[in-house]
Amino acid sequence: MQIDSYSDAEGGFTMLEVIVCVGLVVSATVIALGALPVLIRQSTRGIVRTAAVEVARNVLVRAEAAGTYLPPDADATATTRVQTTNNHTWAFVPAAAFSSAVSLARVWCGQTQITVNVTTTYDASTDLFRVNVAYPSDPCDATALSAQVTLAQRYAPALDPPGSSYVVPIADPQRQ
């Protein structure tokens, strides 16, 4: 059987050419359609990342609030008080882990609330408080916390609350 799949002197396209062409168009369309949700998810990823950064910032703010003032009962004497306020060991634990949540609206996949994992570390030697938030890179697959953001802050030494008083041991005048 001889297959004469292209035109000769008369010109025009054969059936096979047309079918192949249409097949290519359909394939390209399908690929394009399949990519659109991915693009939308990409835009949602930015939203989740922004929310994760805010979660981390909020932890830093709460840590700052808790570590601003040394409680009067934390250390009553000036000598040890100075040492105590050299860092924030009195306020922060070395390591902690807890969860937070991000509430989304009108996400492509219908996901409304996703959980993010928060871990904090505090290094007394450098007085550095660090917070890490692990969040899903794909908000439609909230179980895979594959992306993360880390913020760190070194806080100023703790202050004495206005109106508080504490003891300053000084030597006998005879010894001064």
Place this chain on the structure above:
Amino acid sequence: MGWSERQYSATEGGFTLLEVLVAGMLFVLVAALALDTLRISDTAVGFSAMHAAARNALSATVTQMREDAREAVAIEARSTSCGAALEFIERDAAGIEVRTYADRAGTIVRLVSSGTIDPCAQTIPARILLSGASGWRVAAIPASSLPAHSDPISGVPDDGFLATRPIADVAVDTLVRDANGVTIRGGNGIVEVQLAADPVTAVVDLLRGQRASGATEVLAYACGGRCALNASFPEARGRALVGCTPSTLFANTPQYVVPASFRSVSGANGVTQTVVTSYLVSGAYAFAFGGPDAFVAQRSWPVRVWPPNGATIADPYPVVYGEDALAALSFARIAADVGATTTFGAQLAACAAMNQESVYAN
């Protein structure tokens, strides 16, 4: 009809029915696909644009809040007729400026004024930050409540990074008063803003106020070689102490007090008096020293016969006879009665001098 056959006629012109049908089907298929693609593309582009616009507006609002928080001496959560309002109080050489955030029927607005205003009044011009907000909450959280803080979205505790020590609430006077003359105070609490919008609910924690300090130092002297306490309280030597408080122990114990012998007599004017016959009396007393090296110095007076010479006198002390105990009118009187004036007086003087700190000024 095989593939080797011509699909159209070269000599007769026109298309066969099959060709027209196939071409029509292909056209319909491609047109349908194209339309669907356009529809989905339009939806997707609109969705992305909506997300981007909403995200930008929300992000700009949150950024503006944090910037205002950095410049504020205090942040207040206030109730208004249109819900909660968030106030940032700024103060500089030019005076006071209040930046107020409020929810006007789903539109988050920001107002700048020289004092506290009603942000709900539509007549007051405001800058629109965000439209289409579906929720707006502002809550002041004291620092002492931070160890019990929970995530506002999930309700799960998120305070694990804080040590267990209680956190002191500190109020800082901002020297700013609101419209009602009430002093606005900053401090170490936070204000938590929850802004439900498209496409995400933003939670923003803001530190309420400035870092002001104002502690009082209480000097504690370490008693050295010429310390006036040395003579009366040798155990105070080398200790860092603050203040001295004398106290007595007049419990009726055989060690210190012998029960009084007393009786009632009628006076000339008909008034009944309690008289005390001489008995052995003593007492214990203590000086409590505060400070880093706090301690209590306990002393007792020597046992004496009192009143002297077996006399019978009207009881000068408010005696609790039911408990066979004496309650002293004063340290000095007891000391004088038991003949310990010199020793006790020196101890009292050293204690008082320490409280006045003048003894250390030599």
